[in-house]
Amino acid sequence: MEDYILLGHGNGGKLTAELIETCFLPCFKDPVLNTLQDQALLEIENHRIAFTTDSFVVDPLFFPGGDIGKLAVCGTVNDLAVGGAVPRFLSVGFIIEENFPLEDLKKIARSFSRAADTAQVRIVTADTKVVEKGACDKLFINTSGIGTINEGIDFGSHKVAEGDAIILSGDIGDHGIAILSSRKGIAFETSVTSDCAPLNLLVHEMLPYAASIHAMRDPTRGGLGTILNEIVQQSGFGITVYEDALPLKEEVRGICELLGLDPLYLANEGKLIACVHPDGAKELLSAMKKNPLGKDACIIGHVTKEPPKKVVMETRVGGSRFIDMLVAEDLPRIC
Amino acid sequence: MEDYILLGHGNGGKLTAELIETCFLPCFKDPVLNTLQDQALLEIENHRIAFTTDSFVVDPLFFPGGDIGKLAVCGTVNDLAVGGAVPRFLSVGFIIEENFPLEDLKKIARSFSRAADTAQVRIVTADTKVVEKGACDKLFINTSGIGTINEGIDFGSHKVAEGDAIILSGDIGDHGIAILSSRKGIAFETSVTSDCAPLNLLVHEMLPYAASIHAMRDPTRGGLGTILNEIVQQSGFGITVYEDALPLKEEVRGICELLGLDPLYLANEGKLIACVHPDGAKELLSAMKKNPLGKDACIIGHVTKEPPKKVVMETRVGGSRFIDMLVAEDLPRIC
Numbered sequence: 001m002e003d004y005i006l007l008g009h010g011n012g013g014k015l016t017a018e019l020i021e022t023c024f025l026p027c028f029k030d031p032v033l034n035t036l037q038d039q040a041l042l043e044i045e046n047h048r049i050a051f052t053t054d055s056f057v058v059d060p061l062f063f064p065g066g067d068i069g070k071l072a073v074c075g076t077v078n079d080l081a082v083g084g085a086v087p088r089f090l091s092v093g094f095i096i097e098e099n100f101p102l103e104d105l106k107k108i109a110r111s112f113s114r115a116a117d118t119a120q121v122r123i124v125t126a127d128t129k130v131v132e133k134g135a136c137d138k139l140f141i142n143t144s145g146i147g148t149i150n151e152g153i154d155f156g157s158h159k160v161a162e163g164d165a166i167i168l169s170g171d172i173g174d175h176g177i178a179i180l181s182s183r184k185g186i187a188f189e190t191s192v193t194s195d196c197a198p199l200n201l202l203v204h205e206m207l208p209y210a211a212s213i214h215a216m217r218d219p220t221r222g223g224l225g226t227i228l229n230e231i232v233q234q235s236g237f238g239i240t241v242y243e244d245a246l247p248l249k250e251e252v253r254g255i256c257e258l259l260g261l262d263p264l265y266l267a268n269e270g271k272l273i274a275c276v277h278p279d280g281a282k283e284l285l286s287a288m289k290k291n292p293l294g295k296d297a298c299i300i301g302h303v304t305k306e307p308p309k310k311v312v313m314e315t316r317v318g319g320s321r322f323i324d325m326l327v328a329e330d331l332p333r334i335c
Numbered sequence: 336m337e338d339y340i341l342l343g344h345g346n347g348g349k350l351t352a353e354l355i356e357t358c359f360l361p362c363f364k365d366p367v368l369n370t371l372q373d374q375a376l377l378e379i380e381n382h383r384i385a386f387t388t389d390s391f392v393v394d395p396l397f398f399p400g401g402d403i404g405k406l407a408v409c410g411t412v413n414d415l416a417v418g419g420a421v422p423r424f425l426s427v428g429f430i431i432e433e434n435f436p437l438e439d440l441k442k443i444a445r446s447f448s449r450a451a452d453t454a455q456v457r458i459v460t461a462d463t464k465v466v467e468k469g470a471c472d473k474l475f476i477n478t479s480g481i482g483t484i485n486e487g488i489d490f491g492s493h494k495v496a497e498g499d500a501i502i503l504s505g506d507i508g509d510h511g512i513a514i515l516s517s518r519k520g521i522a523f524e525t526s527v528t529s530d531c532a533p534l535n536l537l538v539h540e541m542l543p544y545a546a547s548i549h550a551m552r553d554p555t556r557g558g559l560g561t562i563l564n565e566i567v568q569q570s571g572f573g574i575t576v577y578e579d580a581l582p583l584k585e586e587v588r589g590i591c592e593l594l595g596l597d598p599l600y601l602a603n604e605g606k607l608i609a610c611v612h613p614d615g616a617k618e619l620l621s622a623m624k625k626n627p628l629g630k631d632a633c634i635i636g637h638v639t640k641e642p643p644k645k646v647v648m649e650t651r652v653g654g655s656r657f658i659d660m661l662v663a664e665d666l667p668r669i670c
Binding site for chain 2: 001002003004005006007008009010011016019020023024027028029030032033039040042044045047049051052053054055056057059088089091092093094095096097098099100101102103105106109110112113116122123124125126127128129130131132134135136137140142144146148332333
């Protein structure tokens, strides 16, 4: 491993996994942390809760479809929701650069608050730090969250089984393209906006079918390609995805072709995937379509026995290729 | 209010209070957040929990008596403990500057882990972000925490009453002086080290006497002067402190005189104050002295009816002066 932290150590892909493996896990030896999920499942006096944390360093702070405030709420709420929890309480910690415009801070706080209202979570504790000019780039936010887990809910890679359908809730890559299009120095015109949205109300529609749901994740940093790899690594099974079935806006496809980006590694902030028992997939899809965030939900692949721990894509032209985790940093500070 | 964020907005004093009042509270309208305590007291299925968040931006990362990792655990654990909660679970979010030495990151992670072991809390969920060189100053950490609150515990400024004794657990100003002594550009030689320590085991000794304890706080950013002002603002009473009674190392006193600093506004990271019914003060002091962190505990003042909402110091020479909240930024990035 390198002696210095690289941007890639923060991209949610291979280098991040390596950093966690070699630096953090040997120090923080906790069985819950070791599960490497995006949320900790805990028990307090016989009640199950989920606990999660995320720092947001997105650049720019304001982008088509949202801003860092909305993103911070959605990111944290979604990590709770895909763990099967009902998000209840949020904390917010601001790190602000000296001279930051108060008007922008108010805009971000309002947006944070609006997103929390939409997601029906309460902002209950906060912290503010200010650092001197040059010591941070404008504003960072940390949002931690607590959710409660209803009885009978148990999602996780350990439950994934051969034959499971992989359901994706909608188009991929919108958040990545929206950030890219508004990034200083490389900005371009597009109608694509971030998909940044709280998923807990969609998950609420899915929970009655929880018995069929084996695992649920949100493909954020590192994109769909990385999250599918995490599932195969953790479950030991393989996954085959069908390129034809991947929902993708024409405009996103075009921009990716133009810029040489792979939509499989673009970040999403309002999408989830579920590994579902094949018998329950149809019913679950109908339930998901009741929520606007699930109206384009579809089956994009299946869990296979072979090849173990590999993600394979059946391409449009009839070939197949392995899909690896994100390695190089395509786009830092996406969230 | 200013149109731009100043360093003073982060010092925990008057400007921070103003920022919270004018920017955050109007957006984040939650009755629990509105109590403006360092921890949120929540109910989950009839169980009371405490939830808190803190970002740490201390400069330098390594200082006499600790580092940002130890500090992050202590700061968060202490916010839970002074709320009367038993700290149980921590999250940790790293924001790392590209090129940060991996060896230093490991050192900090180990120190974070050791402090969590000492405080008997579990690190259960984590997040890592990396930003490009120049986008943050080396490393920031956010630590959020969850604690459980035993039955019958109810601390808060609303319970503070005339005649309450103000107990302080030990010497003030050590953390502030330790940071100052190691700060680039102004470093000086001193044997003073940060008091940075988890207070929950001290609080554990105090909880059997919880019925006498009306309020408990830790005087961190903004120091003792600021925290006493928060208590009088929130309770409506006055507080008189006796300069003679203030525990202060000779060396800290000397450095303060030399540099023109007021120890009342220096940060502490391993001290607490309690407002205690006068009949219970002696017993509580004996209990506190059983823990090494409470061996120098003493009564430094009393709650008075007059003057309302003011902190008065009876000086060594027999005069008296008002103690205000911290206004100007004495020392940014103290925690």
